[in-house]
Every structure is written in structure tokens, then in C-alpha cells.
Amino acid sequence: MSPTVGLTLVQPPPSCHAIDVVSLSSAPTTTPTTATTTMSAIATPSPIPSTPRTPPPLDPRAITDPSEIAAQLAALTRREAEVTLALNALISDRAGVDGALQRLQSLTPHIDSLSAQVDGVGSSSSSRPLPALRRDSQQSLGLGSPGLGQHGFGSQHFDETVLGQENEGLVSRVSRVYETSERVGGKVRRLDEEIGRVRQSADVVTEVLELKNSLANLRGYIEKHDWENAARACRRAMDVRPDVLNGGFAATVVPTTESPLPPPQQLDELRQVLLTTFRAEFELAADRRDEQEISRYFRLWPGIGAEDEGLAAYGDFVVELVQSRARKDKDGQRSSPLYYLAQLTSLLEAIAHIVDQHQPVIAKYYGRGRMGKVVARLVRESDRVVQRLVEGWEEERRVGRLIADTESSTFPLLSNPALLPPLFPSLVSTAGQLSLANLANTTSNISNALQSYAPRVKGGVTPAATPIPEEDTGPDARDVDRILGELVALGGRWALFRRFIFARLREDAEPDAATSDPSKRAEGADGAEDSGEGEVSAKTADVDESILTSSLSQRAMENLLRTYYLPLEEWYLRTAVEKAHKLDQADAGSKPYLSSILDDTFYLVKIVLSRALSSGSLDTLARMRQRVAQVLERDYIDVLSRKMEAVYAAGQGVSYDRAEKERREKDQRTAVIIYLNDLDLSGTYVERLLSEWRAQPPAVWDESELPRVTEELELFGDLALKFRLKCKAGLDALFANVLRPRVRQLLDEVYKDVRYVLDEDSFADAEERDVVRRRFVRLFTTLTEEYKAYLSDSNFQSLFALLLESLVRPWEKLAMGLQYTDFGAVRFERDIKNIVNFLNNQTSFGLNVVREKMVRLNQIALVLNFDEDELADIDNVGVPWRLSSNEIQQVLELRV
Template structure:
């Protein structure tokens, strides 16, 4: 049947008569099947009738149970009413008993305030200067509920003729009196450095409710310990003054935290050291600010940074290796300042690491002794307290001031110092030509400098400074070491050409120029020498014999092959020619200076010498666009200046007051002045 119903077509799909008749036949068959099923069900009603008979048999029993339930409900209702009446009386009695107990407690507390622990006893303890007993009385009175102390019953029962004020006012007066006494005694004991008396009065303050005042007094006490650590016996000009002062400061801070934190937390509770640390950090900030300001002023840090920031370093190639650049700032002074900065910040880093180490040790010891939940909770409080103290120190102005010194002073000065020393390393390095290939001392010198710089950098204990300065060091290595070596290699062809062909021809250059020349001149000799102008003419002729062939003309075949292998072309470029001229002058300068220091001069001879030097300087300046020719001849010009001062003028006074940036030492100046006859 279900299958027929499921396969019955939809009437809308019956479009032909056979389909309609077939569907109608199927419906009639389904109707007959349903009629047969209903008839079978109606004829089989015995189970239904049996179920109805069983239900009718249960009706009397249910009626009996209903009557019993109604009877039981009536009985319970009467009992419940009785219980409610009894319970109400019991609750009334309980409330009355509670009020009686509260009244009894209130009376006992007032009696305690009046009789057993009376304010009069507190007054007696104060009069007898028994501070511990007075503290106990005051603490017990303060521990009473405020509603008891300020209640009308206490106000009527407690006051006496000696203490007529209400209990709250009387108790507050005693508390303030004890506070003033304890703070005064604490101050006296701290000035006398009496640790027993200091601890005695310090631990009494929190018992009577003056915890904050006690912590502030203790903070003032530890500040005096910090202030007493100043190295007053040492002059500020000493290189160790500021390092020693900051070392003493940081050591005293670590000592205070190590020795005094257990005392504070013993009597005031975990975390109470933070109040003392806040005052301590403020004092440290003030001391550090004062020391750093004094350090910058005494060491002329501002001028040093300004001058080093504008310093230009001459190219340290061999072409100018003998021309030492004048520096207004001595690298040794910068080195001392850098060592000071590193040492000062190192002690600050050691202070923090010491506090961290103490915190870890304290927490480890606490964890080893944690056998109960209470101890575990205490260890967590201690850990939070130490973290808070470290956080306070980390956020202090002292840290930011040192970070500023590192960023503003250390990093630029360290970079300048590295550049300066590396420049000197290029000048002072030596090449051992006896070995193949030739060996230079430059890498050893540079890496020794780098080792010193990095050791000092790491000793600052600042990761940000290490990272930032390392970037600058890398730039210096690339620009002032690697690039210079590459440039030297590029110019090595000119060096070999100069050393093999030109240097031997310069050995007799100065003696030939000054052959038969005397500067001991009278008026006739001066006129003759001025007319002949021998020195200038000889210099120009000798110079042209050496360098003119390299200026624009092609070199002979042998030189051409050498230059082609080194320079890639047959003649000097303008840049190579300037280097070549610079090398020639560098080789001539030293023997030239030595020679003129062996000659005697009259006044007219000194004038003639000055004319010769000026003429040669003008000529050389016209030969190449070499900006430092006059600088190379500066010592000779200063020799001429010293030879031409008046006889009556003192050399030392002239040297000191002339305002000239001398390349000549005072000893050399005296020797030059002695050459005049």
C-alpha cells in the first residue's frame, strides 16, 4: 500500500484517458485495502477492553490514597503552624541574645579602654618614657573599632577629670605626641649613627599607625648615608674624581638596598621598601645630575664634541704620510674622557646587575624555605616587591641621564677617536720590503685599536650603545681602513716609480741649491744676493729637471712600460701628477729644514732667507693644484718668522703671545733664534 501511494502520479500529469482510468483503478484498489484493514482492526478489540477493565479496578485504590493524603496534609499543617510559632520565638530570643552579646562586647571594649588599657595608663607610660609600653597601650586602643571609640557610650563613660576630651580626640593627641617623640628620637639616633636606637624607634611607628611617616624618616636617614659618600678629599680635576664619586654613590645605594631592605620589610611588611627607594632614587638623580654637569664643565665636553664634529681628516695615503695634521683636540684627552664615560656607566650597570642578583638570591632562598601556602604567598609578594624596586631604578632620571651621555658624548667621541687613531696608524705603519710579499704593521695596529675600542664599548654595559657604535665602527673600517688600503694599492705604482727613479735624484737637491750660499750678509751682500736671486733660480732649474718630464710629455719607453703596468696609461693624469709633486715636496722638506737649522744669519740674511722661501712657495703653488703646499712649507715659514724678530724681543714671549699656530716647539724656537749673529 505504501508503495502504491508513493508511486501514485500527480493528477496534473494525467493527460490521456488511459492514464486517468489506470490511476482511478489504482485508487479503488487502495480504498479496498484500507477498508479491509479498518475492518480487521474493529473486529480485534479485546486488548482495548482488557486495558479498560484494569483501569476501572484501580479507581477505588486511588480514591483511598487521596483521602489519606488529605488527612496527612491537615496533620502537617497544624504541626507547621506550631513550629512556626516556636521558631519565631527562637529567632526573637536569638536576636535578643545577639544584642546582649554586642552590648556586652561594647561594654567590655569600653571598659578595656577605660580600665584595663585606659588612656590614663597610656599617659603614665608616656610620662615615664616607657615607649614600648606606651606603644602597646596605644596600639591596643587604636585596634578597637572606631564605632566603639567614637560612640556615645564611650564618650560618656571614658572621659575623666585628667582627660576630659572625647576618646577619639584624646587618642589622636597621644598618637601625634608619640609620633613627634619617636621621629625626634629617631633623628637624634640617626645623626649619632646609633643603629640600636634607630631600629628601636623606627619599628615603633607602624604599631601606632604612622607607617608612612616612619618610612619617610627612614628615607631621610638613608639619604644622609648617600650624601656622606662624596670624595671630598679629591680635586675635581683628578681623572678619578667623578668615577670615584659615582662608584661611591652606586656602592652606597647597593649597600643600602642590601642591608636596609630586610629591616624595613621586617617591621613594615613586604614591598614597603619601595617608598624608601623612591626617595633614594630622587637623591641619586640629583647627585648624578650635579656630578655629570660638573664633569662636562671640567672636561670641556661641549667644546670637545663641537671641535671633533667639525674635524676633517686628511687622506692618510703615502702622499701625505709625513704631513701630520694639526689637531686642536688631543686624542689622548678624548681617550681619557671615553674611559671615564665607560667606567661611570659600567658601575651603573654593575649596580643594576647587583640588585638583580640580590633579588634572585633572595627569591631562591625564599623558595627553598616555602613549605606552606603562607610562605609561598610571601615569596610571591617578595618577588613582586623586588621587581617593583628594579622597575623604579630602571625608570629613574639617572638612567636616562647616562643614556644621554652615551648617545650624545660617547658614541661621537668614540667614532672620532677611532678615525683619528686609525689615521695615525696609516701614517706610522711600516712596510718590511725585505720579505716577499712585503709585510706591513698596519693590520696589527688597527686590530689592536679595535680591540681596545670594543673592550671599552662592551664595558659600558649598554646594549643600545654597543649596537649603535658598532654600526659607526663598521662605517669607519669601510671608509678609513679598507678604502684607504685600496687607494694605496691603486697608487702603489706611483710609489714604486718614485722610489726607484726619483728619490735617488733628490738626495743632493738641497745641498746643490745652497752651494756657496751664505746668509751672513751685509748691505752689499744683500744687494748682490737680491740681484742674483741664486736660490730661487737654482730651485726652479733643479725642480724642472726632475718633474717637468712627467707633466704632459710622454715618458720614455722604459718608464712607459712601468707606468702602463701600474697606471694603465703612458703619462700622468692630473690627479697622479698632484700626488707625485706632493711626494717630491715631502721628501725635500725634512732635509731642507735640517739644513737651514745649521746656517748662521744676520738681520739682512734673515730677510733674504724669508724672500727665498716666499719666492719658492709661490713658484710651487703655481706648479700644481695642490692645496697644502703652503702647509707643507709652514715650518720653514715659521723658521723665517723667528729669524726676523727684533733682537730686543724675547723669543719665549713672542712664541707665547704671537697667536701663531706653531708647528715648531719652544725648544726649536730658542735654537732658531740662536742662529742669528
């Protein structure tokens, strides 16, 4: 049927002039594949000309101006003309459209042919025979060669030998092949299933026969007391799959008239006989201490899957060893200082010795990860012994009364530092001597303790006040020190034991092929088969650590340290610091000046913190670190600060002769210098202690605990900053009370009768005399030589910076109040440079400090010496100006 083309011209509405262009209708519809092929063949230009885009319609109500209405009407008229031209062109090209439709129609037979090949001739919508594609049609479509499937369909001219001579489609043939393969494959699968069932049945029969033979052999070996072979036979029976063991076939074949019970029940009864026998024989061997028999029965338990039973029996055995050792060591005198420590050490060494010797045996026969159960059993035994030891120690040492006595101590000298004796007798008032006479205490030998951190060489030579025997109040510090040493030793022994056990448990939890493989463990057990679990539970490490961290022994040690060690150690430290303050003496032979309290205090701090570190308790270390920091802040830093304040207040309101006044002033300066140096070097001592402990921490700590230990030490190191802050405050007070009044006098004396209005002759005379530099050197040296000689380097650096800071401001004002000729400006610049060079040579650290502080004075001298050309380009001289523009102008006005 010939396709038709219909053209319909639609007049658009006046409002928008929309156009429906052309509707083309064609009869047959092609498949997507054919359409793709044919469309590429008829890619010809469209006869329809492109039409301009319709302008957007406007709302007539929005057009209110006549000019806008006229413009819109003109645009619509132009659009109408364009559309008319496009329609006329389309109608005139009717031949092109008809040609395209004819080419599409010529593809219809070819599409019918392809449909017949795929679906079969009978299923085609057309009953026409498969025609040959005309060459002229192929050429007109641009195919280039006969046969549409030459490349795209894999055949030429639809070869009948390839497609088959039967009058059926491709889908039918594929369906028939699929059905045939399904029939054949189904039979093969059913055959495979039957073969599999036969094999399963054969396996079941084999396993049942193996089960029957194993049970019979097991029964025979038990009667012969051949326990090794009995264990092997039991293992073979246990290796039978549970579904076979409990299956109906085994229940029918295995029972006999002699053993009519079902197979599972027979196996359980025979295995129970082995377990009972192994336990009885093991205990007999343990009583006889027969190591060979003990080893024999110990390695048989894993062969029958009874690792827990074997480890339980082994645990009882090693506990008996520990108890026997404890009974031997029980004799001794409880009042002996080493009795309880020796008892605890003996117990823990016995357990550690057992773990060390027996861990390889357990790993060999039972696999890694099993040692934890034995350790848990041993720790439970240690809990009982440790609890008894702690109770006996508390009763024998009477520490409860000792704690009560220390809590009643008041430390009067620390709470009222005014009662403490001063460093020099000249700084004591009459009232102070009377009150000190009742409180002086000189019987302590703390000042003679090991001076492990002292930079000095000779002892103090300053005479002290007349000593008065002290009254015994409170507990004896030597008794407290002995108790503290015993407490730390007990805690340290437990911590070492805990570290050793942790290390062994972690080692035991590591997988090892030689011990985790059941077959290899069986070879090591003289042929006894062993199928014990070789895998180590993922929770082993946590469980192992909880064996000790949650034990009664751990809690007992923590309670012992928390209840007795912490308060006694704090009391001991405060008592020693109070005595160190009381015996504080100046060491005039040291450089820098120091006093005995520095070494005495930090010797004690080192002892106290070393004991806390050796206790092996993180909680104890953290609490003791906090208490030591509080004692040092309250009883050392604050007391030294109050003693410095007392130095400034000493002798006020009292008249002295000139010699006595000078001596008192010198003693005041010396005392303040000593206290400042003590504070400064205290920060250095803290850092030195931390450095030593970081380099070599005590051996009681486990690797997992070392980060926390380091953290606590770093927190203790914060004290160094507090020492230096308090020292800085003391230096500010020293400068304000002593040095600041003399700074202005120094400048007035240096520039007395100095003028910078110079001519050539006076300039030469000033160069020769160099008055400013010589005066400044003499006066500044007199002002600072005592502090430079006796202050620590850090303190003198801080004081030097304060001096410069206080000098430059009045110096700048003084310079701005003078007048300068050209020669005078050169002289002023040389004076400033000479003084800067002198100040730089005063200290090894002064170069940057002096340059920074004197920069404005140097710039004043620089501006005074600028010529006219330099002044004109002053912003480009390459100097980072510290002077403002107004200040530069003021400096220029000083030139005459």
C-alpha cells in the same frame, strides 16, 4: 458509567485518499504515575492492522500523458482496495477493543483509592469507600500480587497502620508537620539572635573597658617617659574596632573629668605626642651618632602604626650620612683624571653600604617591601650630587669643544681609497706615488697593538713606502681615548650601583614569614607590638625599578653617554681604521696570507664594543652597535673591495719587461689572496668576539637586561654574513679575471693527442703511460698550488668549487666530441676515476663536492661501457640519471 467506543469510517477524497481511522473515547483520566503503571500491564497487540503509506499526491495539471494518467488511476484503485481491507479487519476485531476498554475501566477504583490517600477522602472526586482490589482484576492486569503499592508505593494492601487511621491525606499531614517545625525553629532562631546580641554587647563592653584602660595607661606612661610601654598601650587602643571606638557607648564611658574628649580625639592627641617625641629623640640620637638610641626609637614607630613616619626620619638620617661622606671626599684636584670618577664611586659606595647594612634592620622591624622608600630618599640625594658632578665634568673636560673638533674631521683616505698605499710597491703607479707623498702617515703605533686574534706568528716583512711625518689635524686620539674611558667608567659605576639596588629591592619584595608576620616582628622588637602591614604590594617591583630608571641620575648618565660618548667613540674608531688602512702591510710569513689591517681593525672593534658593553646602558649599546656596523661596512668592507678592484686595474696600459710583468702578476695574485683572506677571517673574528661576550658578559648588566644585550650582540653577528658575501664576490672576480682563461687551456693540454679508439695493444700502452691522469695532475697542481697554500680553507673550498664547475661543462663537451671503442671506453672510465680520486685528495672537504660536480662525466663513462643486455634494461640499473634520454643516445652513438 460504561465507556463507549465509536467507530467512524471516513471516505477519503479522490485526490489523496486520506483516511481517519478510529477515534476512541474513554471516561476517566488517570494521573501520569498510574498511567505508566497500568500501560505496562495492558501491553497487548493492537487489533488495528498496519496500513500502507499513502503515495504522495500528484498535481493533475502536471500529468499530460495518457499513460501517466492510466498508471496513476491504477495506483489509486489499488490503494482504495487496501484501505477497504484494513477497515474491514478493524471492524471485525470489535471484541479485542472492548476487552481493552474494560481493563482500563477496572483501574478506576484503584486510582480513586490512591487519590484519597494523597489528598484525603473528603477531597476525592468519588465518595465511595476505599475498596479492595479484586484478585481477578489484578491477575487480568498482570500485577502478579495483591496491592498496587507492593513495590512502587511502599505498602501492602494500603496498610492503615502506616497511612494513619485519620481520614486525611498525605499532603495535609506534611503541611501540619511543616507548620509545627516552623513554630519551633522560629523560637530557636529568635533565641540564637538574642544570645548573639548579648555576646556582641559583652564584646563591646570588654573593648570599651580595654580602650579606657589603654588610654589611661598611655597617658601615665607618657608622663613617666616609658616609651616602650606607651607604644604597647597605644597599639592596644588602636586595635579597638573603629565602630566601637567611634560608638556612643565608648563616648559615654571613656571620657572622664580629667580627659573629657571623645575617645578618637584622645587617641589621636596621645599618638601625636608619641610621634613628636620619637622624632625629636631620634634626631638627637642621630646627631650624637648614638646607635643604641637610634635603634631604640627606630623600632618604636611600627608599634604605633607609623611606619611611614619612621622611614621618613630614617631616610633623613641616612641622607645626612651620605652628605657627610660627600663633604669629606669633596677635597681634591678637579683636573685629575680620576677626580669625578672617584667622587661618583664614593657616593654610590656610601649608598650601597647603607642599603647593605640597614636592609635587614628595616625588614626586621618594618617588614619586607619597605626598603624602597629609604632607597628613593637616597636616590633623590644622589640625583643632586650626580647632577653637580656631571656639570663640573663637562666644564672641566671641555668636551663641547672636543665634539666640535671631531665633527669637522673629513677622513680623506676612507672617502677616496685610491689614495691609500698598496700592499706591494710594484702595484703603485707614478701618479699614485706623487699623491701619496703628501698624505702618508706613519707615526701611529696601531699596527703594533695587541694581536689578540692573530693566527700568524711573525710580523710583516714587505717593505713599505718611505714614511713622511704627518701633520697634526683634529683632536688628539689619545685625549679622546682618555675621555672615552672616563665616560664609560662613570656609566659603568652607575650601572653597577643600579644592578645592586635592583637585586636588593627584589630581595626585599620577596615574602618572608619571619618578617611579614606582625606578631613575629613584634617579638624581634624587644616586645614592642607591631601591626605594620606585612603584605608587599603587587606593584612594589614596578615602583622600585622606577626609583632608578626614572631618576635624574639615570637621565644624566644616559644624556652623558648619548651626547659625548657616541660621537667621540665613532670618531675614534673611524680614525683608527683609517690609520690601519694607511699602515696596512702584508704578512708573508702567515699561513694563510693576511695583512696587518685585520688584527688592527678587530683589536679596535673589540675595544670599542667592550667599552659600549661596559657602559651599562642598553640605549648606548644599541646605538654603538649600529655605528660600529656602519663603520665596518663603509670604511672596512667597501674600502677593501675597492682596493681589490684597484689591484686588477694597476699597471694597465703600461708595458713592462718579462721579469717585471711576472713579478707584478705574482704581487697582484698575492694582494687579492690577502684581501680575500682578510674578509673571510673577519667573519670568523666577529663570531669569536660574540662567543667570548656570550660566555662572560660584563657584570654591569642586570638579569632583566641580559636578553636585550644578547639580542644586540646577535644583531652585530649579522656582519659575519656580510663579510662572507663580499668575500664570495671577490672570489668570483678572481676566478673570472685570472683562472677562467686557464681552465680551457688545461683541458686542451690534458687531451692533446689523446684518442680512445683503441685496440688491445694500444689499450695496454695507454694503461702503462697513463697520460691523461699525469697531465691533469701536473697542470691542475700548477694552477691551484699557490691558492691552496695561501688562501684560507673556506676561500679555497669556494674557489675549488668554482674550478670544478668551470671544468665539467667543457669537459663533457670534449668527451661528447670523441669516439670510443670498447677498449677506449674502459680507458676513458679509468681516466675519469683516477682524476676524481686525485681531486678528492686535494682537500679534506672535496669528496662530496667532486662527486656532485663529476656525476655527469661518470655517467657518460658508465653508458659507454654498457653491454647490450644492460642497454636493453637501462632504466632499471639503479642509477639516478643526470643524463637525458637524448644525451644517452648521443653517447651510445660515440661507440665505434
